[in-house]
Amino acid sequence: MSEANTGMSEATVVRFDVEDGIGVITVDYPPVNALGPGVSDGIIAALEKGEADPKVKAMVLMGAGRTFIAGADIRGFGKPRATPAKRTYDVMDQGNKPIVAAIHGYALGGGLENALGCHYRIAVPSAKVGLPEVQIGILPGGGGTQRLPRLIGPKLALEMIVSGRHVPAAEAKALGIIDDIIPGKDLRKEAIAWAKGIAEKRPLPRVRDRSEKLAEAKSDPGMFDAARKAYARKMRGQPAPEKCIQAVEAACTQPFDEGVATERRLFGELENSDEAKALRYAFFAEREINRVPGMPKDLKLPEIKTIAVVGAGTMGGGIAMSFSDAGLPVKLVDANPEVLAKGLARIKANYETSVKRGSLTQAEMDTRFGLITPIEKMEDIGDCDAVIEAVFERMDVKKDVFRQLDKVMKPEALLLTNTSALDIDEIAAVTTRPEKVAGTHYFVPANVMKLFEVVNASKTAPETLAAAMKLGRDINKVSGYAGNCDGFVANRSRIPFNLEQGLMIEEGALPQQIDKVMEGFGYPVGPFKVNDMSGLDVSYDTRKRRAAASPNYRGLPITDAIVEAGRLGQKTGAGWYRYEKGDRTPHVDPALETLIKATAEKLKIQQRTFTDDEILKRLLFGSINECCKILEEGKAIRASDIDVMWLHGFGFPRYRGGVMYWGDTIGAREIYNQIAVWHQRYGARWKPSELLRQLAESGGKLREAKADKLR
Numbered sequence: 116m117s118e119a120n121t122g123m124s125e126a127t128v129v130r131f132d133v134e135d136g137i138g139v140i141t142v143d144y145p146p147v148n149a150l151g152p153g154v155s156d157g158i159i160a161a162l163e164k165g166e167a168d169p170k171v172k173a174m175v176l177m178g179a180g181r182t183f184i185a186g187a188d189i190r191g192f193g194k195p196r197a198t199p200a201k202r203t204y205d206v207m208d209q210g211n212k213p214i215v216a217a218i219h220g221y222a223l224g225g226g227l228e229n230a231l232g233c234h235y236r237i238a239v240p241s242a243k244v245g246l247p248e249v250q251i252g253i254l255p256g257g258g259g260t261q262r263l264p265r266l267i268g269p270k271l272a273l274e275m276i277v278s279g280r281h282v283p284a285a286e287a288k289a290l291g292i293i294d295d296i297i298p299g300k301d302l303r304k305e306a307i308a309w310a311k312g313i314a315e316k317r318p319l320p321r322v323r324d325r326s327e328k329l330a331e332a333k334s335d336p337g338m339f340d341a342a343r344k345a346y347a348r349k350m351r352g353q354p355a356p357e358k359c360i361q362a363v364e365a366a367c368t369q370p371f372d373e374g375v376a377t378e379r380r381l382f383g384e385l386e387n388s389d390e391a392k393a394l395r396y397a398f399f400a401e402r403e404i405n406r407v408p409g410m411p412k413d414l415k416l417p418e419i420k421t422i423a424v425v426g427a428g429t430m431g432g433g434i435a436m437s438f439s440d441a442g443l444p445v446k447l448v449d450a451n452p453e454v455l456a457k458g459l460a461r462i463k464a465n466y467e468t469s470v471k472r473g474s475l476t477q478a479e480m481d482t483r484f485g486l487i488t489p490i491e492k493m494e495d496i497g498d499c500d501a502v503i504e505a506v507f508e509r510m511d512v513k514k515d516v517f518r519q520l521d522k523v524m525k526p527e528a529l530l531l532t533n534t535s536a537l538d539i540d541e542i543a544a545v546t547t548r549p550e551k552v553a554g555t556h557y558f559v560p561a562n563v564m565k566l567f568e569v570v571n572a573s574k575t576a577p578e579t580l581a582a583a584m585k586l587g588r589d590i591n592k593v594s595g596y597a598g599n600c601d602g603f604v605a606n607r608s609r610i611p612f613n614l615e616q617g618l619m620i621e622e623g624a625l626p627q628q629i630d631k632v633m634e635g636f637g638y639p640v641g642p643f644k645v646n647d648m649s650g651l652d653v654s655y656d657t658r659k660r661r662a663a664a665s666p667n668y669r670g671l672p673i674t675d676a677i678v679e680a681g682r683l684g685q686k687t688g689a690g691w692y693r694y695e696k697g698d699r700t701p702h703v704d705p706a707l708e709t710l711i712k713a714t715a716e717k718l719k720i721q722q723r724t725f726t727d728d729e730i731l732k733r734l735l736f737g738s739i740n741e742c743c744k745i746l747e748e749g750k751a752i753r754a755s756d757i758d759v760m761w762l763h764g765f766g767f768p769r770y771r772g773g774v775m776y777w778g779d780t781i782g783a784r785e786i787y788n789q790i791a792v793w794h795q796r797y798g799a800r801w802k803p804s805e806l807l808r809q810l811a812e813s814g815g816k817l818r819e820a821k822a823d824k825l826r
């Protein structure tokens with residue numbers, strides 16, 4: 116092998132050498148070979164070197180380390196940058212020697228666009244390709260919207276570009292994106308051999324020259340509007356999907372170079388949009404949340420390979436599914452055989468629904484269901500590495516289970532609890548291993564919602580905390596750190612939202628107005644429609660219990676009257692809305708308004724009207740204030756973690772970044788001032804947090820707030 120020194124200043128990020136007549140271009144920019152500073156220039160310099168070297172018959176473009184190229188450097192977006200003198204794709208198109216992209220790991224965004232600029236693409240079986248730009252609020256800006264439709268047809272390209280999904284190698288081969296799948300035992304060697312096989316082939320297959328697949332758009336001109344309709348609901352409030360569609364449309368109606376110019380213009384319109392900024396923030400916040408400060412570097416984590424879940428109710432069943440869905444075996448324990456049988460039947464029914472919907476194959480269902488082993492005796496889970504308790508939410512019940520677990524589980528096993536509010540220190544205290552106890556709080560439905568809140572109790576060992584956080588990531592959830600306090604971080608920060616939602620009804624707002632405001636804000640479903648789905652009786656019972664315990668508790672008398680009138684939600688055909696038999700569509704119900712008015716008059720509650728702006732602020736400002744209190748108390752690490760929790764625990768619209776990120780679009784000062792007014796008007800629940808006051812005074816950003824010290 117002759118090692119050629121490129122003589123480039125980018126030699127460290129892109130290497131070029133010649134072996135057996137094949138020029139090998141290796142991008143080496145850890146961790147994921149993003150197209151950071153010098154990478155594209157390095158590729159161009161290598162391409163030109165290969166083109167000029169008579170010994171080189173063909174070239175291979177590949178990535179060093181764990182992946183091919185993960186795309187443009189997202190950190191560079193939104194910052195001023197020079198227009199490049201040359202683009203890799205153009206240099207590839209102008210060259211006279213075949214280039215093969217050899218893909219392992221990921222070829223995403225600009226990574227796949229580089230591969231599409233190559234004449235051939237080969238990949239290892241585990242590779243994934245995609246144009247996920249839409250997920251960060253932009254569109255493929257390196258010719259992807261022009262080349263992909265030429266390669267696989269506009270219809271399939273639309274689906275890939277507008278969804279942004281990662282396509283596995285086998286599917287990419289079937290679609291025609293990849294020419295061949297190679298074993299990948301020695302990527303470089305196999306790629307060189309493959310390139311030698313096509314080195315003499317002419318003409319060079321350039322994707323830009325292909326037009327046969329574009330004819331599809333002529334025979335099916337409605338496909339673009341169909342795509343608009345198909346994605347309208349999912350991508351509401353975001354400009355990127357529409358512009359993705361326009362760019363693919365341009366591929367079908369304009370010559371290649373004009374289409375590329377259109378793509379570039381549309382890209383420019385999106386790069387600095389509010390949505391793109393928020394989505395970039397969410398991308399990095401989701402990575403930052405994994406970092407827990409103060410963790411010893413050489414921490415040795417206990418390995419968790421075998422898991423048990425105690426309690427086969429709805430929650431326990433969902434938790435068991437979260438493991439089987441990730442391909443992990445799980446033991447589901449319930450001492451009551453009837454509950455266990457019912458729990459299993461519920462899991463089976465859930466899987467069957469997915470099969471009916473087409474989101475799961477029968478074979479996948481059988482594998483997943485087969486990973487769940489029902490167990491009746493606690494002793495039979497003793498050898499598991501970790502157990503998650505999901506029994507009834509009552510301290511005495513939990514303590515009893517933990518005493519038993521402490522006896523039966525092997526000494527090194529972790530004991531985790533899925534409590535949503537109980538004091539984990541108190542639970543841990545009944546065991547002989549409080550250092551191995553932590554909270555792992557799931558969100559409903561547990562097999563669907565991505566948030567996995569890990570609660571650090573006062574005696575939880577760093578190894579336990581880190582292992583629990585890793586466990587969440589292993590089952591494809593987003594693990595977020597929380598300190599041990601009432602409601603932990605996510606639910607606690609959400610309480611003011613729920614409270615104001617109820618109070619505004621008492622004061623005269625109507626559920627349909629509040630839902631409309633929040634749906635307009637970007638929530639897929641308004642909070643009252645969600646209440647109707649889960650049933651109004653649960654919170655009613657909680658209010659009654661609280662009223663019995665504390666004579667000063669005011670409660671929500673109008674909401675109580677609605678429940679007492681038998682309106683429990685979808686299950687009774689009426690709640691905040693009215694429902695037709697067998698149909699879950701909510702209909703605004705004048706009878707509800709009458710009931711609210713009559714109750715208000717009877718109870719002499721004064722009602723008034725609300726503006727949409729007031730509704731939005733009343734719902735979100737209280738939560739922002741609570742987030743500040745949580746940070747102040749050292750119960751969350753950073754504001755951006757709470758934002759990620761809202762995205763994955765409560766369906767907060769991703770293109771708004773998160774509740775604290777959104778707060779910055781208003782400004783800490785304005786929020787503080789409003790809260791101070793409401794504090795005067797409504798009393799203690801609106802007491803502004805000290806941290807919020809400081810941010811208001813200093814002009815600081817809510818999203819950058821951090822705990823001084825974790826407690």
Ligand code: 3HC
Nearest residue numbers: 147149185186187188189190223224225247255256257402
């Ligand atoms: N730019 C900058 N940094 C990136 C990056 C990118 N495109 N992709 C990943 N990173 C960083 C992450 O921030 C993380 O940094 P950290 O260690 O400091 O937190 C590190 O690389 C590793 O990333 P992950 O933790 O996400 O690693 P995974 O192995 O879990 O996932 C991945 C790898 C699937 C490639 C995932 O990182 C990913 O989805 N990346 C973004 C891909 C993408 O959106 N590409 C399109 C970019 S836009 C574009 O190309 C525009 C073009 O059309 C002009």
